[in-house]
Amino acid sequence: MVWDALTLQLGYNATLVAIGATLLGVSAGVTGTFLFLRKRALVSDAISHATLPGVCLAFMVLVALGGDGRNLPGLLLGSAVSAWVGLLCMNWLTRRTRLAEDAAIGAVLSVFFGFGIVLLTIIQTMGAGRQAGLEGFLLGSTAGMLWSDAFVIALGGAATLGLVLVLRRPMTLVAFDPEFAAARGLPVHRIDLAMMGLVMAVTVVGLKIVGLILIVALLIIPAVTARFWSERSERVVLLAGLSGGLAGYLGAALSASAPNLPTGPIIVLVSFGFFAVSLLFAPARGVLAAVLRHLRFQRRVHIRQGLLALAQGQTIYEPLTLRLLRRAGVVRADGVATETGKARAAKALRDEKRWQVVRADLAHEATAALYDGLRDIETVLTRDQIADVDSRIGGPQEVQP
Amino acid sequence: MNGEEFVPLSLTPLLIGTFAAIACALPGNFLVLRKQALIGDAISHVVLPGIVVAFLLTGAISTWPMMLGAAGAAVVAVVMIEAIRRLGQIETGAAMGVVFTTMFAAGVLLLEQTDTSSVHLDVEHALYGNLESLIWLDATGWSSLTDPQALAGLPPELPRIALTLAGVVLFTWLLWRPLKISTFDEGFARTIGIRTGALGMALVIAAAIAAVAAFDAVGSIIVIAMFICPPSAARMMTNRLEMQVGWSVLFAAFSAISGYVLAGYGPLWLGGTDAVSAAGMIATMSGLLLAVAARFGPCRTRAGAPVSG
Numbered sequence: 185m186v187w188d189a190l191t192l193q194l195g196y197n198a199t200l201v202a203i204g205a206t207l208l209g210v211s212a213g214v215t216g217t218f219l220f221l222r223k224r225a226l227v228s229d230a231i232s233h234a235t236l237p238g239v240c241l242a243f244m245v246l247v248a249l250g251g252d253g254r255n256l257p258g259l260l261l262g263s264a265v266s267a268w269v270g271l272l273c274m275n276w277l278t279r280r281t282r283l284a285e286d287a288a289i290g291a292v293l294s295v296f297f298g299f300g301i302v303l304l305t306i307i308q309t310m311g312a313g314r315q316a317g318l319e320g321f322l323l324g325s326t327a328g329m330l331w332s333d334a335f336v337i338a339l340g341g342a343a344t345l346g347l348v349l350v351l352r353r354p355m356t357l358v359a360f361d362p363e364f365a366a367a368r369g370l371p372v373h374r375i376d377l378a379m380m381g382l383v384m385a386v387t388v389v390g391l392k393i394v395g396l397i398l399i400v401a402l403l404i405i406p407a408v409t410a411r412f413w414s415e416r417s418e419r420v421v422l423l424a425g426l427s428g429g430l431a432g433y434l435g436a437a438l439s440a441s442a443p444n445l446p447t448g449p450i451i452v453l454v455s456f457g458f459f460a461v462s463l464l465f466a467p468a469r470g471v472l473a474a475v476l477r478h479l480r481f482q483r484r485v486h487i488r489q490g491l492l493a494l495a496q497g498q499t500i501y502e503p504l505t506l507r508l509l510r511r512a513g514v515v516r517a518d519g520v521a522t523e524t525g526k527a528r529a530a531k532a533l534r535d536e537k538r539w540q541v542v543r544a545d546l547a548h549e550a551t552a553a554l555y556d557g558l559r560d561i562e563t564v565l566t567r568d569q570i571a572d573v574d575s576r577i578g579g580p581q582e583v584q585p
Numbered sequence: 586m587n588g589e590e591f592v593p594l595s596l597t598p599l600l601i602g603t604f605a606a607i608a609c610a611l612p613g614n615f616l617v618l619r620k621q622a623l624i625g626d627a628i629s630h631v632v633l634p635g636i637v638v639a640f641l642l643t644g645a646i647s648t649w650p651m652m653l654g655a656a657g658a659a660v661v662a663v664v665m666i667e668a669i670r671r672l673g674q675i676e677t678g679a680a681m682g683v684v685f686t687t688m689f690a691a692g693v694l695l696l697e698q699t700d701t702s703s704v705h706l707d708v709e710h711a712l713y714g715n716l717e718s719l720i721w722l723d724a725t726g727w728s729s730l731t732d733p734q735a736l737a738g739l740p741p742e743l744p745r746i747a748l749t750l751a752g753v754v755l756f757t758w759l760l761w762r763p764l765k766i767s768t769f770d771e772g773f774a775r776t777i778g779i780r781t782g783a784l785g786m787a788l789v790i791a792a793a794i795a796a797v798a799a800f801d802a803v804g805s806i807i808v809i810a811m812f813i814c815p816p817s818a819a820r821m822m823t824n825r826l827e828m829q830v831g832w833s834v835l836f837a838a839f840s841a842i843s844g845y846v847l848a849g850y851g852p853l854w855l856g857g858t859d860a861v862s863a864a865g866m867i868a869t870m871s872g873l874l875l876a877v878a879a880r881f882g883p884c885r886t887r888a889g890a891p892v893s894g
Contacts, residue, residue: 225679226623281879282887286678287622287817291875294626294810298868301806302848302861309859323693397630398693401686408679444697449690456687463673471672 190437198440200334201326205393205432205451207341212386212399213406213428214348217421218379220407221359226289227380228403230274231267232387232396233293236300238266239321239391240307247310256333259321260340260388267384270296275377324395324448326436333392340389344382348421355379356417393436394448401452402428409459412466431455483508484558488532490514494521495533535561538573593724595849597739598716601746602807602841602867605799608750609811610837611757612792614830617816618768623681624789625812628796629805630685631662634692641699648741652797659793662688714804716845716863719743742802749798756791757830764788765826804864811837814871821882836878840871 188194219225242262243253251258270292277288304318348355357365358375366372383403390399410423435451464471490505491514500506500519509515514525521529538561543552551564561570609625616622632655639654640646662684670680723729723738730736757764767774767781774781796808819832844867849860879885 220679223676223678225676225682229623229626229682277879281885282820283817283879284617284620284622286620287617287813290622290626290809290813291817291872294806294813294868295872295875298806298810298865298872301865302869305859305862305865306852398686398690400682401690404679404682404686408673408675408683411675412673446693446697449694449697452686452690453694456683456690459683463669469674474672
């Protein structure tokens with residue numbers, strides 16, 4: 185059943201939803217990356233909640249004009265307008281008043297959403313049954329998706345992607361260093377607004393599939409996921425698009441494969457699965473990598489300290505150090521140094537003395553900055569330099585009277 | 586309107602709404618100043634999986650397991666946010682976004698998977714509560730306020746939220762000085778021996794308790810609005826924290842009462858027949874208050890910010 189879903193064999197509606205969700209995931213991932221890099225991820229929360237009054241007002245206008253209230257382009261237009269108003273309110277609150285951005289986000293999202301709910305209850309009393317389509321915008325409803333709906337979503341997603349392509353360089357610049365961008369003469373404020381406008385477009389496009397509460401997840405999670413895998417912004421953008429698209433596709437397919445699996449939440453959970461895997465197993469920034477790095481570092485410190493202790497004739501009691509030294513063949517089982525152990529210990533002590541000379545000498549200032557108590561001195565000085573240092577250490581010294 | 590109608594139908598929802606609003610606005614003052622305003626947003630989203638899990642475990646809609654489940658979910662969320670922030674070196678906003686959307690999605694999925702057709706448990710209810718239905722059927726008029734038999738029939742949400750409000754007031758009153766100092770100058774607070782980490786955690790827990798109790802009565806949308814809007818509006822009115830807290834309580838109570846009245850009677854005045862959502866209206870009123878304060882409040886700009894920019 186799942187296999188049928190993955191290969192798009194489950195019928196017309198499931199196929200439409202899967203294609204729509206994939207496109208939505210790609211454009212949300214790509215757009216969300218810029219938002220995440222700008223450290224404004226939760227702005228998307230305010231924007232998405234601010235769509236609700238627009239949807240309701242558009243519905244009321246459409247009905248008042250005698251049309252079908254559930255005309256998707258009309259509703260999306262209304263949601264875009266009210267999201268834009270919410271965005272401007274939020275911007276005004278942060279720029280012109282003392283409120284911090286998080287309070288402005290919270291104020292806009294709760295007030296717009298609350299007003300939207302008031303409008304929803306008004307619609308419920310306008311005519312029974314007709315509002316059912318609107319409740320679906322809260323959590324998404326893919327059951328009755330039409331070809332024209334999918335077309336609107338695909339078109340919106342493609343347009344967003346195109347705009348991101350055009351604006352990617354200024355947006356990256358503003359995300360990383362807004363002061364520098366302003367100094368270069370870029371209109372930072374307008375680029376920010378454009379970025380938010382793109383987020384708004386994705387939100388509006390995603391209303392039908394995942395709903396306004398969960399579209400936030402598609403904007404944030406793929407971007408955070410991709411950030412684990414690369415330090416280069418273009419790659420992060422591409423990876424976020426890939427992970428978002430994959431989550432959309434897998435989520436839509438899974439939700440079609442069994443009853444009672446709502447599309448929006450499944451997509452979000454698949455996307456979180458990618459995130460969790462990345463958090464744990466990403467090569468450089470993942471938890472596993474960090475733990476391994478820590479263990480390796482711990483091993484080096486213990487061996488180094490053990491060698492220095494051996495060289496100074498001190499007994500080692502610390503069990504981990506003893507075990508590590510024994511495994512390296514430096515000490516015997518009873519804790520006495522082997523021949524190699526003695527040689528390595530003497531070398532470690534001499535290295536320590538060499539470092540002392542290097543750190544005291546201003547001519548070696550740059551090298552001295554690399555001192556961390558673990559580094560072998562051959563890796564930072566040439567053989568000639570080491571010979572020079574050794575000549576300064578000299579042989580055994582006479583005690584001054 | 587006379588007492589015979591007002592007391593059973595409107596008094597208890599009004600009181601519950603006002604208490605919930607004030608209980609959220611008090612910790613909200615500190616959260617807004619500490620730039621943690623969205624904690625309320627995150628908590629009110631994750632409450633959903635908490636109550637669904639509690640329902641699955643107990644198989645019934647009973648209050649205490651659900652409150653415990655919600656509180657448990659809030660704790661899980663706070664721990665997860667902190668873990669993701671530290672382990673993944675991700676900024677707080679994004680970490681919050683990851684956690685609360687995922688937990689909310691999990692809650693919706695669980696809800697769809699369970700057969701809840703027999704009980705009143707759905708997403709809409711979680712979002713905007715059922716303030717209007719918290720009526721006091723045993724009351725017959727103002728005299729019922731002294732009648733122990735009628736008082737026993739009060740909706741249980743009322744004493745619960747009153748207790749929560751008392752707890753939050755006590756918390757704020759007892760920890761006023763450390764809270765104030767650590768909110769404005771964390772470094773100084775630490776040098777005079779205040780444990781700022783524990784205090785911050787205590788504040789979040791107090792906020793979570795207020796949110797869960799208020800959520801039970803009025804739904805999550807009021808919770809978010811009341812955490813943020815009244816304190817933000819109060820911030821535009823004054824530079825002193827004492828005054829700000831006072832203003833925020835006033836604003837919270839005003840939005841709760843005016844919102845409830847407008848939702849209940851506004852449509853009738855306009856010639857409609859049915860009331861609109863009280864929760865939504867209360868949030869809307871708090872937003873209008875904030876808008877007015879942000880436009881005309883005496884302390885609305887940042888100190889030192891250009892007058893026009």
